[in-house]
Amino acid sequence: MSYEELPHTADVKIRACAPTSDALFGEAASALMQVMYGGDRRGGTTRSIDLDAPDQESLLCDFLSEVLYMSEVDGLVFQQADVRIEGMHLHAVLDGEPFDPERHNQGTEVKGISYSGLSIRKDAKGYMLDILFDV
């Protein structure tokens, strides 16, 4: 797990790190699922997401908003996301399982993915992002 929660009084601020931007987006999706449902998440059911956006920050926000939507409406809890980004097109395959109220009750609802304080950076060690979830 290469993400952590940063101090934020009202909401949940996440910092994630990964060697590639594809993996960074996958980490962000895992962090979102962790916040909502806790750590006991398994695979077996897949879903895919395809979307385009004008810039990398929007691509990330749109992707996570779609994961949130799909999770809520389809009643699925995702273990992980395999993300491929080419230009400003994103293709992701999500692996998860049906929501189980007994095992997936360790988190809190996320209302939305915020642009406030959103940053995606690259340095010699790889990629890092900060993002705020409204809870």
Add this chain to the structure above:
Amino acid sequence: MLEGVIRAGPSEWEIPVGFVPGMRVPGRFFLSDALAALLEPGAVQQLANVATLPGIIRCSLGMPDIHWGYGFPIGGVAAFSLDEGIISPGGVGFDINCGVRLFTTPLVQADIKKPREFIESLYKAVPTGVGAKSSLKVSPAALTAMMEKGARWAVEAGYGVERDLARCEENGCMKQADIHAVSAKARARGIPQGGTLGSGNHFLEIQVVSEIFDESAAKAFGLAEGQICCMIHCGSRGLGHQVCTDHLKTLETATKKYHITLPDRQLACAPLQSPEGKAYFGAMAASANYAWANRQLIMHAARLQFERMFGIGYESMPLVYDVTHNVAKIEEHIVDGHRVTVCVHRKGATRSFGPGSHDLPGDLTAIGQPVIIPGSMGTSSFVLKGTATAMERTFGSTCHGSGRVMSRSQAKKRMSGKEVADHLLMQGIIVRAPNEAAIADEAPEVYKPSSEVVQVVHDAGLSALVARMSPLGVIKG
């Protein structure tokens, strides 16, 4: 911490123009010295950012529960000119019409002989927490009616009485709702969640009126010392969250189209008169209506449990009032001596209309609007009344709660949910939640003391204390 901020009164502070580039008006917030010491620099920055938005009138305002949010600070209020001003989802939040309502009962504390059993029955009656789905089968047609008619839909469907409507801000319905601006995705999220409480800081709480500050107002609101009442805090659920997400995208594009420069992308906005601005406003109003219907459904479920457990009549549990604290509304206010129509954004702030306001039911016109301020899980909640000062100073607005001082991760490290629940039980407060983390997240210590916050609004004249309620039992999502 308050570097660059000027003291403007005993509990009033000004952020001068120039604090951030592009400010059109100053910022102004209300805090006691003790609360000012807890203020995050991020909240001051956000209040200053709001002052850069086109068409803002007089100043960017922060209520005493101001804290660091996204877009506007939480506790932020700003009014915009209808001609030159904008509308922004960043001034409303993802949880459109998150709000609070309070109803009373003829019971006193001694009547509740088995409090744990009663809390358990409420917990079973109101779907709560992550992934909770409603037992109601809301049809697509019913969802449309919820968005168009708000609380009235619920009352007409048998989930309440006519009098409830007069006791809701806007009578529980914003007429500007435009269901065509609500996406299929938002509808899909709204259908299974009608009548659910949600999670985070949302709750249903059984309280006892423990102190009366203003006898005549308390009487007019139907409150008496020792009385048992019930408070409900929730919003527009996934439907409103999706509306915010969808329209943020559209408004991001609109921001560029209308050449608006922003210090924070979460403040994406469009002129009120533009197609994009109107579409967001219509969708936001539809979401607000859904939230009013939702709180009405939850109140109905709670009233049925009171009826069943204590044999009291449904009509003996009147609604005191329902307020929204995340919304943008078209209202009339006096600006520079002239009555003008403006768009007031309240993000974590409560309307506090004073005596004589048109939107109040006839029997409350002389008193002012009931203002309902929830405390945290273990601390008091308050009923206040709206004031003429609020009309003059804050576009008829006051605080909405206590405001967090500790992050959720800090809270969890500091104490376990079980420790918090045990500690509250020692004070006679029963907590029921789907998991312990939800309790640790919302421990009383993570919030500013509610009594300090309401004292500041009382002293500043933004609303006046009427009654204090102490918690007895709470269900959390």
